[in-house]
Amino acid sequence: MAQQHLDPTDPRPGHVGPGPTGDALAGYLRTQATEFLRALRLHRETGAGAHGTEGSAEAARALRRSARRVSASLHTFQSLLDTDWCEAMRPELAWVSGTLAMEHAYTARLERLLTALHRLSGSTAFPARTSAGVGAGAPPSKAGTPTQERGNLTVGAAKAGALLDRQLTLARTRAHSTALQALGSSRFHAIADKVAVLASEVPLTGTATGTDLRPLATAAEDRLRDAVTTLPLVTAGSPYNAAALIHGLSPDTVPHPQDAPWHQVRLLLRLHRYAREAVSGPKGNAVVDLRLLSAGQALNRHRDASEAAAAAAQAARTPRIAPATAYALGVLHADQRHEVEAARFAFQQAWQKETVGAS
């Protein structure tokens, strides 16, 4: 199963000759399915116990990575694949990657917020558990004495950190259990069986092998470009526009309505990137790939900061917290909303380059 299924004759954009067809898609899907199965085996070998390990966290990331690519290909190139199979497969893959993403998301969110609290306190020292805990699936028992490790924080910042630590560690522990249950469920086993079949047998339609992939990939790119035109890029490109903190104190802060179109573009950019991979192979046109990557990284940062800001706002609603704690959470919330604004600026800069490069 570890053998490479990518067709070595896979045509690249700009090459003379006929474009890639359903055969190239089949090769891409087989590669991703193989990768999924390899990651699953690795996850089982590295121990999927109650606490997890660094290896199992890495394996879970690889599982999500391949699940996202298969799911995206099913979306973009749906017309080349068996309809019933696609419609049955896509929600299952979304469930797998969504369920596996939660533990990592809570870990990263806690790290982001504790790092910000230290920055805001002018502390150069990092909290020991933050750097150790990230991506390691660290056991919840480690979260015992966070305030001791933050001796150089103010009382408010230390209490805010301890509160966020408690809340997000609890959420992460629950997400870890949920992921383990999911991986052991009959629903997951059924998906793994289907992916194992996909690794050798891609359900292409009768005409797929003669159909050019590129118009479908271009359609994915068009959906991205259309969505980008709805973004307030002129505002985003003007530094310190203070747009991300508008409504920062309004009751409908979580989730922030103004972030939704950016989240949507993030998903469409990913679909576009995976469609490019399927069409041109993962190493095709590295220069534009870097631009897409930096635009995508800006949107990831946007999403992470948006969710971290929401977590700080949520923590501030905890009953009976001290005013100093609430104050620190307010500063932290605003700081993360400015990170949201900074990420939009970074996206605007990257996208501008991308457009110039493409013209």
Place this chain on the structure above:
Amino acid sequence: MAQQHLDPTDPRPGHVGPGPTGDALAGYLRTQATEFLRALRLHRETGAGAHGTEGSAEAARALRRSARRVSASLHTFQSLLDTDWCEAMRPELAWVSGTLAMEHAYTARLERLLTALHRLSGSTAFPARTSAGVGAGAPPSKAGTPTQERGNLTVGAAKAGALLDRQLTLARTRAHSTALQALGSSRFHAIADKVAVLASEVPLTGTATGTDLRPLATAAEDRLRDAVTTLPLVTAGSPYNAAALIHGLSPDTVPHPQDAPWHQVRLLLRLHRYAREAVSGPKGNAVVDLRLLSAGQALNRHRDASEAAAAAAQAARTPRIAPATAYALGVLHADQRHEVEAARFAFQQAWQKETVGAS
């Protein structure tokens, strides 16, 4: 006393011929002294009662404006003026402008913070008392029911606004009384007498009428340029550097040590600007003046945001406030620290232009 004392033959920079000498300085000082006396008469006519009026606030601004210019000229061109007179006069003028500045500063700070709270709450409506109260020396009795006027704020934002309103209105009322007492004091009458003498009789040294003003003005500009080189302009010119919020939660937030060199540059830029006025007349070289003005405005905004952020932090230390109030004050503090960062960016942009234009 209302006649213009500015010498119409006052040479401008770039003009051929000898430079402006002590005579031009004397003309400038007589004009400013005359302006001071005019403003003082206006202030008495418009009523310097317990509550103040729009006219008296305007007159107080004019008083401060001329006091600052006389004081700055005494500093920059000290070697052309009687030493004992200068040393006696400067602290007195600083006391006048400082004392008169406080009421306006509290009014503007409250307006800035309430406007920010409304922006952060996504409210488009302005609080009625804010726009009416600015610069109007509004009576403290108007500050009665601020929460009613903020119906569209969240509870936390409304409570934070009411708390800031109470604290800053009290401070403003005290500053108003202090200013009135100062204007009625024998100390102030002695200063007004000296300014009345200055309006006709400037105590130049024996050699002043033959001494070129320009080297002294250039020395003031050099002191400004030297101070600017100590600013972290590379960081400031990179948007979203997040530098202004470092230490945002540390105990030594008020006053913020990192702001001090910017405040110092603000004062030196003002000295430079007034020295240019004395040398070239207020309408000399309007293009570069506009650049200096925008750099100066950025530094004013920096100072105002810095002090507003400190006021929000200070209000959050009020005992027994609700967590929602403290949270809103934390968001507000961080918002104003980002205003500080934005103002540094604006200064960097203006200064860059200024340097390019001067070369």
